[in-house]
Structure formats: C-alpha cells, structure tokens
Amino acid sequence: MARLKLKQWESVIADCDACLKLSPHSMKANYILSQAHLPLHNYQDALDYAVKAHELCVQTGDRSLPNITTQVLRCKKEKWDDQEKRRERQTSELEREVVRMMERERDEALRDATDAGDAGLQDIDAEWTAKIDTVRGIFEKARPKEEQRRVVPDWAIDDISFGFMLDPVITKSGKSYERASILEHLKRNHTDPRDPLTRDPLQISDLRPNLDLKQACAEFLDENGWAADW
Amino acid sequence: MSAQFATKRLGKELEKIHNSLPPGIELVSAENFEEWQLDIRVLDNNPLYMNQTYRLKFRFGSSYPIEPPEVVFVKLPDRAIPMHPHIYSNGIICVDLLAAQGWSPVQNVESVCMSLQSMLTGNTKNERPPGDEEFVRANRLRPRDIDFYYDDNTV
Numbered sequence: 001m002a003r004l005k006l007k008q009w010e011s012v013i014a015d016c017d018a019c020l021k022l023s024p025h026s027m028k029a030n031y032i033l034s035q036a037h038l039p040l041h042n043y044q045d046a047l048d049y050a051v052k053a054h055e056l057c058v059q060t061g062d063r064s065l066p067n068i069t070t071q072v073l074r075c076k077k078e079k080w081d082d083q084e085k086r087r088e089r090q091t092s093e094l095e096r097e098v099v100r101m102m103e104r105e106r107d108e109a110l111r112d113a114t115d116a117g118d119a120g121l122q123d124i125d126a127e128w129t130a131k132i133d134t135v136r137g138i139f140e141k142a143r144p145k146e147e148q149r150r151v152v153p154d155w156a157i158d159d160i161s162f163g164f165m166l167d168p169v170i171t172k173s174g175k176s177y178e179r180a181s182i183l184e185h186l187k188r189n190h191t192d193p194r195d196p197l198t199r200d201p202l203q204i205s206d207l208r209p210n211l212d213l214k215q216a217c218a219e220f221l222d223e224n225g226w227a228a229d230w
Numbered sequence: 231m232s233a234q235f236a237t238k239r240l241g242k243e244l245e246k247i248h249n250s251l252p253p254g255i256e257l258v259s260a261e262n263f264e265e266w267q268l269d270i271r272v273l274d275n276n277p278l279y280m281n282q283t284y285r286l287k288f289r290f291g292s293s294y295p296i297e298p299p300e301v302v303f304v305k306l307p308d309r310a311i312p313m314h315p316h317i318y319s320n321g322i323i324c325v326d327l328l329a330a331q332g333w334s335p336v337q338n339v340e341s342v343c344m345s346l347q348s349m350l351t352g353n354t355k356n357e358r359p360p361g362d363e364e365f366v367r368a369n370r371l372r373p374r375d376i377d378f379y380y381d382d383n384t385v
C-alpha cells in the first residue's frame with residue numbers, strides 16, 4: 001500500500017501477483033493491481049483488474065464499491081483517451097503523407113512543362129493547389145465532430161452521483177441507479193430504507209441488476225469513451 | 231463515501247445551473263464545493279413576499295448528496311428573512327425535505343430552491359413558528375443537529 005503511494009508500481013504488481021496466486025479472489029489485490037497498471041499505461045490490464053475487483057466487491061458487499069466503481073470508469077476513460085490520441089496521430093500522419101506526395105507530383109508536373117509558358121505554369125499550379133485543398137477538406141470532414149459527440153443521454157446517468165452508470169440496478173418503482181450510489185443511500189438509512197423517488201420502503205435485497213441498461217451503457221461508452229468521466 | 235463523490239456531483243450541478251435556472255432563482259456565488267449562495271423570488275402576487283428577494287445559503291458536507299445540505303436564509307441589508315410559520319427569524323428553516331429523514335439523494339440544489347419557492351408561494355400566514363424568540367435566543371446548534379418536531383403538515 002505504501003509502495004503504491006511511492007509510485008513503485010513494478011514491485012506493487014509483483015506483490016499483488018504473488019497475493020493473487022495464493023488467493024485468486026482477493027478484491028483488494030485486483031483493485032491495487034488496477035491502480036498500479038494504469039500509470040504504466042497498461043490500460044487493458046488496469047481495466048480487467050478493476051472490473052474483476054468490482055465483481056468481487058458486489059459479491060462480498062464490501063464498502064469500497066464507490067471507489068472501485070470510480071476506478072473502473074477511470075480506466076475506461078484513460079484507455080479511450082489513449083486510443084483517441086493514437087488514432088488522431090495516425091490520421092494526421094496519413095494526411096501529411098498524402099499532401100506531401102501530391103506536392104511532389106505537382107513539382108514534377110511543373111518541371112516537365114518546360115514549354116508551357118508562365119500562364120501555363122500558373123494553370124498547372126492552380127490545378128494542383130485545388131486538388132490538395134480538396135484532399136485536406138475530405139480529411140477535415142472525416143474528423144469527429146467534438147460538439148456533436150458531447151451529449152450524454154439522460155438514461156445513462158445515475159440520478160444520485162450524476163455519473164455515467166456502470167452497473168445499474170433497478171428498484172421496485174422501475175427507476176435505475178448506479179449500484180454503488182443506491183447502496184450508499186440505503187445503508188445510510190438502514191433502519192428505514194426507502195426508494196429515493198417514491199419514498200416507499202425498499203430493501204437492498206429488492207434491487208435487481210438492470211442487464212439491458214447495463215449493456216446499453218457499455219455500448220454507448222465503447223463508442224463514446226469520453227463520457228466515462230462526464 | 232469519499233469527498234470526491236460530493237465534489238464531482240456538485241461540479242455537474244454547477245455546470246447545469248450555469249446553463250439554466252428556473253425563473254425566480256439566481257446563483258449569487260459558488261466559489262467552492264462547500265458553500266453556495268442563491269437568491270430566490272416568489273413569482274406570484276402573494277402580498278407577503280411581493281417584490282422581495284431572499285438570500286439562501288447552502289452548505290455541503292463530504293457526504294452530499296447522501297446527506298442533505300444545510301440550507302438557511304441569510305439576513306443582509308437588502309435581504310430579509312421571509313415571514314413563514316416554518317422559518318425562524320434567524321433564517322433556520324424547519325422543513326421535512328432538508329431533514330435527515332425527509333431528504334432524498336435525487337434532490338438537488340435547484341429542486342430545493344424550487345420547493346422553498348413554492349413553500350413561500352402557498353403560505354398565507356404572516357407569522358413565525360411558535361416559540362421563535364426563545365429558539366432564536368437559545369439555539370446554538372447547527373440546523374442539521376436540531377430535532378424538529380413536525381407537528382403541522384398543512385403549511
């Protein structure tokens with residue numbers, strides 16, 4: 001734990017791996033592994049361990065659920081950011097390459113047209129400039145539109161934490177909440193737990209996972225990873 | 231529950247508040263995630279509150295929104311404490327919604343303001359709660375620690 005704070009990730013990972021060999025269902029080892037892999041840019045590992053920790057946490061009813069939920073979302077967000085950065089770099093490189101090739105073609109055409117005269121050379125130059133602009137415009141259009149993507153549907157948002165839902169559970173009234181949030185609410189009022197919306201009595205055992213909504217949220221997040229920390 | 235939870239949720243509430251607020255509610259200050267101030271006005275012609283603006287102070291703990299915020303009216307040179315049988319003259323509000331048992335985490339700053347707005351709109355009694363003077367003189371507790379007795383649900 002101290003080494004996690006000291007950022008000695010490698011030795012943290014070694015410790016936790018050893019720990020997992022001894023007790024494969026240690027939520028804490030999975031959670032710490034996720035925290036150690038994230039700064040090392042092992043995004044997929046970090047996410048896998050966080051998801052495993054979340055699953056174990058739900059099974060055991062451990063009170064770390066809010067923190068682990070946050071960790072899963074953080075992993076998803078960083079993984080998405082990394083993919084985006086790479087994709088962006090690749091497309092802009094491709095664009096530069098294509099433009100460079102076209103510029104070479106243009107220079108060659110200008111060199112070959114030795115008998116075209118000044119006016120002819122200007123025509124060739126203008127023609128190539130127009131072509132290059134067209135290609136740039138096409139790349140521009142292919143770029144994702146930031147503002148278009150920045151809308152998170154209300155159905156994916158938990159009304160308690162206002163966060164994106166990862167593991168929604170449904171109450172008897174038909175409304176879904178993030179598991180970590182609604183558990184926190186019901187535990188605080190454990191002597192008289194009630195539905196936040198209708199105020200009807202509501203036990204933790206009344207909650208059911210909302211699998212369809214969970215899948216819809218996961219699919220939205222796969223295409224819109226930025227929403228993870230919305 | 232970590233303080234991060236409260237901060238994140240308040241950040242989102244603030245973003246929404248900056249975008250739009252219902253008529254008669256205005257944000258005055260929200261420099262941190264511990265204390266915000268808002269002004270509210272009653273929109274109809276209730277003679278008790280006509281042409282008056284009232285200042286509300288919200289204080290958030292690290293367990294918000296699992297725990298309710300502490301909400302009081304503040305007295306300023308141009309802001310009075312509204313007359314109401316559930317509002318003490320020191321600004322403390324006795325309302326089920328803001329007490330531990332009446333609070334719900336799906337409530338938010340905007341919905342609390344709207345509830346208080348309609349609590350004023352619907353009131354016709356130009357009076358303070360019973361025992362106001364004594365309460366204001368003797369009370370040293372913070373609003374959330376006071377054990378209110380909700381004896382009258384008609385107001």
